Amino acid sequence: MGNLISTFLPADLFDRTSNCVGEQAKYVWGLEKNLRVLETELHKLTRARDDLKTKVEVEEQRPRTRRTNQVAGWLEDVQKLETEFTELERVRAQEMDRLCLGGLCSKNFVSSYNYGTQVVELTDRVINLKKDGEKIEVVVEKAPDGAAIELPLDHTVVGQKLLLDQVWRCITDQEKNRGIIGLYGIGGVGKTTLLKQVNNNFRYQQHMFDVVIWAAVSTLQDDIGKRIGFSEDQSWEKKSPRDKAADIARILSGKKFVLLLDDIWERIDLTQLGVPLQKLNDGSKVVLTTRSAGVCDQMDAEKVEVYSLAHDKAWDLFQEMVDRSTLDSHTSIPELAETLARECGGLPLALKTVGRAMKSQRKVGDWKRAIHKMTTSASKFSGMKEEVFSRLKFSYDSLSTDELRSCLLYCCLYPEDYEIPRRELIDYWISEGFVCDFDDGCDFIDDLLQACLLEEEGDDHVKMHDMIREMSLWIACTVDKEEQNFLVRAGVKLTEAPKVEEWEGANRISLMKTRIQSLSEIPTCPRLVTLLLDGTWIEEITDGFFQSMSSLRVLSLRINLSRSKLPSGISNLVSLHHLDLSRTNITGLPQELKALEKLRYLNLDHTRFLSIIPPQLISGFSKLEVLRLLSRGRWSVIEEEEGNVLCDDAEPLMKELLGLKHLNVLSWSFRSSLAVQKFLKYPKLVSITQSVWVECGTYTRPPFNVLHLAYMENLQELELESSKLEEMKIDSTEEVKKLFRNGFRSLNTVVLRSCRGKDLTWLVFVQNLEQLNMQGFTMEEIISVDKLSDISEIIRSEHNFFARLEYLTMWRGTNLKSVYPNPLPFPKLKKIQVFHCRQLKKLPLNSSSAKGRRVVIEGTKKWWEELQWEEQATQNAFFSCAVLWEDPYY
Secondary structure, three states: OHHHHHHHOOHHHHHHHHHHHHHHHHHHHOHHHHHHHHHHHHHHHHHHHHHHHHHHHHHOOOOOEEEOHHHHHHHHHHHHHHHHHHHHHHOHHHHHHHEEOOOOEEOOHHHHHHHHHHHHHHHHHHHHHHHHHHOOOOOEEEOOOOOOOOOOOOOOOOOOHHHHHHHHHHHHOOOOOOOEEEEEOOOOOOHHHHHHHHHHHHHHOOOOOOEEEEEEHHHHHHHHHHHHHHOOOOOHHHOOHHHHHHHHHHHHOOOOEEEEEEEEOOOOOHHHHOOOHHHHHHOOEEEEEEOOHHHHHHOOOEEEEOOOOOHHHHHHHHHHHOOHHHHOOOOOHHHHHHHHHHOOOOOHHHHHHHHHHOOOOOOHHHHHHHHHHHHHOHHHOOOHHHHHHHHHHHHHHOOOOHHHHHHHHHHOOOOOOOOEEHHHHHHHHHHHOOOOOHHHHHHHHHHHHHOOOOEEEOOOEEEOOHHHHHHHHHHHHHHOOOOOOEEEOOOOOOOOOOOHHHHOOOOEEEOOOOOOOEEOOOOOOOOOOEEEOOOOOOOEEOOOOOOOOOOOOEEEOOOOOOOOOOOOOHHHOOOOOEEEOOOOOOOEOOHHHHHOOOOOEEEOOOOOOOOEOOOOOHHHOOOOOEEEOOOOOOOOOOOOOOOOOOHHHHHHHHHHHOOOOOOOEEEEEEOOHHHHHHHOOOHHHHHHEEEEEEOOEOOOOOOEOHHHHOOOOOOOEEEEEOEEEOOOOOOOHHHHHHHHHHOOOOOOEEEEEOOEOOOOHHHHHOOOOOEEEEEOOOOOEOOOHHHHHHHHHHHOOOOOOOOOOOEEEEEOOOOOOEOOOOOOOOOOOOEEEEEOOOOOOEOOOOOOOOOOOOOEEEEEHHHHHHOEOOOHHHHHHHHOOOEEEOOOOO
């Protein structure tokens, strides 16, 4: 073959051609060997890669470290070479099949040459990359922080998404510049968890902030300094707080920052720490958590309350804590578990504590015992004292005075979930000596609300969270037993009184809302100060029951309809300051009560059968401050006799009251217009009257003119019952002007029951009206257009007469056709309730009446369907909040 070729080619060209072909042919005839070399070198490379990855992963376990760019790039290159090798392997068999003559030649020389070239080149790159890897000495470096450092979170975070979204919007909404945002709520409700979620959101959500700083209160300035770059500067730690503040201000002034402050207990002057508050105007934020709404106010923060979980979310969280196999182990356990979860009051801390304790309890009896323990003495439940109550107690300990702490503990005398009337609570506190007067009591309630230890229930009531109540009971019955020593069975379905041994040594006892029928034993309670027997079924109180209660200051027998006479021995309670007999069936007060010389509060409201009060009895209570006689004696005949100060429209009693120097609160009842005229002769009584009840008859007596009460300057509540109301007549322009200036100045609540009349236009003079409740009335309209027009003409202006109205209730208004024919603004309205007012086809509303607020309209579906609206937009505006009922008697 060579001789043949050489015949046609010159010798030197033949030599060059042979060398060239031989150089190229080696990629073909050495292919199999080259593939084995590539596999060997790649295996060495991958082992080196694995060793380096292991080393890097170990180093990366250290906080705030990351692999170097050199390491990351090298590992990426190894991955690329592996991919290329995989591609060569995919066609390997095909290329090997092309070889012939023992691998010395190829059926497709060009393809085999190209493939062989790739194998050799890849081998060289593998060898070189392995050498590069051997030169790597530093595998990790200190990681620069992102905007935020991620914080660890409990795996069981339930029910906070909506709240997290709300807070996130507050932070990132640059149009509504909320510089400082305060998250407040009771201990254990999840404020810190929420703030951690906010922090971590900055790791994953888009935002415009340069740095997010999490700082603890105790090391606030140092935490800020370290986060913005002073952590490596050892000399910085030795600087004075003023110099540190200057450094912090210099750095933060050039950044858009978010400062997260957890668990704030008092106002912090951030400028002294170096935080440039002027940056808040440019979009920087401060977000804090606290147990005190007052701290939010002191920090000028926009308040966001962190509520307890709704039951469905609380139940979800509880199920997260308890093994599924436990819940499925018996058909009764899920229902028992849900009952137990309810006892936690939606407090995440309590739900987790109780859930962990019950995690593996598969016996029905264990669950029943747990429920009993939680309902009778939650402090005995495993982990509650250590994990829940001890944390809640920080809020209790942080209250400013012992008196304020005593006022909080007093609230746990009420049953669970009880709506506590503010006025009643303050009267108890005054009688106990915790506060001096009503204003002081209001301040104390505000302090407890601000500390999130009480919750508001409307304007007139407060409520205690279940876990705060249990914590208070734990303190009052166990921790501080020597000082407080409460015996509380309120709201428990008791039929028998506690044993007398339990009464001994108690300072305060509450058996409210129990089913106890008899107090047949005589306890020895020399330290007892408060005894609450409200809402019981007690028919028998043994003689001598009160004989060993020499320190008793507060006694409440209210809402007990089983007795018509006071129990004997009350006159022995010479230390008594507060006696509540309201809503009982007593018929008279015995003369023996004159021994109660220290009495400052006597409540006889709604004593329907009360017909006799002896002369000089009430006037003998020289320290009396509060006397309540609302709706008394309405079901009794007042005997006209000398031995009864209730005769002659109770004018003898009016005269007696004039001699009581300390009397400052009075509620009164009128049975006729004449009785009103008699009362108005005594300016002192008029000036201290807060509540009035009127029942003048709907047919037999002259109509009652409500305007006679207009100048009772402190009148707050007016109840009109079974009375025919005189039609308002405008006889004098001066009188109208006077009514607008001074009429009904304090009146905020009006209640009508079974009253007759043409209209209630006189309500336009009640400019502070908040609640209007009408039941069983005959009026066709509430506000007369014609009369209002006359009034407006006199005062020469349009008058928004429902400017402060919050609640409007109308029941059984069989003739009612109109509240007012035209739409009205209701800037404060919260709820309208309408039942059995079939002819009322239109409400005085349009789409702007509520100005974007949620107003609840409650009634029947049938009534709603027949309502006429100003426009469709009005119906749409109110439909979302409507509460509609089926009513077969519509």
